[in-house]
Structure formats: structure tokens, C-alpha cells
Amino acid sequence: MTKGRVTVIDIAKAAGVSKSTVSLVLQGSSLVNDGTRAKVNAVMRELGYVYNRGAANLRQSGSKSKIIGVVVNDLTNGFFAELAVGVDMVVQSAGFVQFLSNTSESLDRQREVIASMREHGISGLIMSPARATEAADLKPLVAAGIPVVVAVRNVPGAKVSSVVSDNREGISAGVQHLASLGHRRIAFIGGFSDTAVFDERIDGYRGAIAACGLELDEDLILPSAPSRAGGVDAIGRALAIAAAPTAAVCFNDAVAFGVCDGLRAQRLEPGRDFAVVGFDDVIEAKAAVPALTTISVDPQGMGRRAAQLLLKQISAGRAEAESIVSSVRLVVRETCGANLAGGSNRRQA
Structure with missing residues (x-):
């Protein structure tokens, strides 16, 4: 063989x-x-x-594939829709077509859609991996010489390129901002604990808690699905703690929106009774009521960078792994309470 x-x-x-x-x-x-x-x-x-259906067709036409595969883990999250728009801006201008698919966090579905994309002869793949994706899952693509760029979620040990945000710095900035407003009990809410991005953001949380001279309470770390529903569930658990938190940094904006929903369900107002900071700065963050304080990642910009990196590798004819860590910044709006007269009404433990 x-x-x-x-x-x-x-x-x-x-x-x-x-x-x-x-x-x-x-x-x-x-x-x-x-x-x-x-x-x-x-x-x-x-x-x-894997039968490369696209390559079979291309052998007859003598042309090269102009298809880019894009696989995301949760297209219901506005962040990934914006990411896909950023990818499309770049690949379309380069004469490529985007083949987009959603895995809904299913590894089986991820394998199916990637196999289908390979059948159609994709020139390269951009993916935000489903939870629990391992380096071995990407090995067949690497062995086949298909350029791969993972975005948002890194896959430790995988010999592929990556475009991720500065997760540690982003969460750290959120914690430090809340501490500067006087909060002493700051929770970390949301995210699946079996992803590398969760580990990085938790590292940023723990480091900032220590740097601010606060006591680290593991009970204030509340993983959940990185979705609006996950945020609702997690804030319910957070408020049930005996020494409840008065503020939270959230895994992403979707979770933060859910936290705001959960607070209102208990007749608490985000930004007045409880401070909330998100992570992503999706389009809805600025338009929300109250407007969401968040860590700005620029999802469309991340999509553009991922596409540019992939096209560079396709053009070079080789898939040498490169890593890009995008800078982030804190955008202060209303949910943290900083813009209220006299600051936020904090309930100190």
C-alpha cells in the first residue's frame, strides 16, 4: 500500500x-x-x-478549483455570520466561491461536510472547529496537502494555520475594568470547557483576578453553552450562589445577551443592578438596550485575515502553518454601569 x-x-x-x-x-x-x-x-x-468529484470534473475541463470551504460550529451565533461575510469579501474578489456549512458543534457532522467539500475539490478550508476537535481530525487534510486555516478556536497540536483573538488579554481587560468600578465578586460566565479558547479566556480571567488583588472563587466560574440560552442558564446559577457576584465577564456576546435576559427575568437591570461585559462586539452589541460593553474582536476583520492567509497558501502551492493573533480592545457602553451617574449600583458581598 x-x-x-x-x-x-x-x-x-x-x-x-x-x-x-x-x-x-x-x-x-x-x-x-x-x-x-x-x-x-x-x-x-x-x-x-475520498472521491474528489471536483478534481474529476476539473481533469475534463483543465481548470483549477475555485471553491473555498468554510465550516463553522454555530451559525446561529451572529459572530460566525459576520466572520463568513469577511471571508466572502476576500475570496469573492479573488474569483473564488465560498462553500459554507454549519456543524452545530457535531464532530460527525463536521466530518461529513468536510468529506463532501473534498469531493467537490475545494482548494482550501477555513473552519471554526466543533468542540472536542483534535489534531487527528485535521490530519487527513494536512496529509492531502489541502491548506487549512482554523479561526476563533485553535486546535492544539494540529499542523495548520490559525487566526485567533488575544483571548487572555481580552478577558483580562474586562475583569480589570469591572474591578476599577468597585466590583469584588466578578464571575466568568459561559463557554464549553473542552475547547482551547475557553482555556485561554479562563487563564486571562484568573490572571486578572490575581492582578487586581481579588480572591479567586472557583464557584464564580460557570461554564455553559456559548449561546443566549447558555447565558440565561448560567446567570441563574450565579445568582443562586450564597455570596452572589455583582458583575460578570462573559465568554462571548451571545452569552452576555442571555445574561441580560436572565437578569431581567429576575427584575434586575443590566448595568444598574448587575454589570455585564461580553466578548466579540457583534453588530447587535451597539444596538442592544442597554448597549453591551464588550471586548471588540472585529469578526469580519478576522474572516478577512483568515481568507487572506488561506489564499496566500493556495497561491504558494504549499500549506506552511502560520499563526495570527488579532489584537482586541475594550468597548465601554452601558451594561457595565460605567456610564450611569455615580457609577453602577453594586451589591457588595
């Missing part, structure tokens, strides 16, 4: 059939009997063969 990419010849040898028979199976030809078809398909699954 040859090393690297599995070929039609490898499949033919393993299945004990001719190369032409394998080709007929791939084309769905009725000339192959069901038994042989099943045998060939079983061997392809066993060897991990």
Missing part, C-alpha cells in the same frame, strides 16, 4: 478488482453488480478514500 493519499489503484488492489471497475463504482455505473459495488465501497471506507 502506498503512503499518503489513497488512490484508485490502491482500492483496486485491496478489493481484487481492476482500476476501471473502481472507476465505474465511483461513477455510479449500473455495469457493476451489487456484490462488487459493496466490496469496493467497503474497501474505500476502510482505507479512508
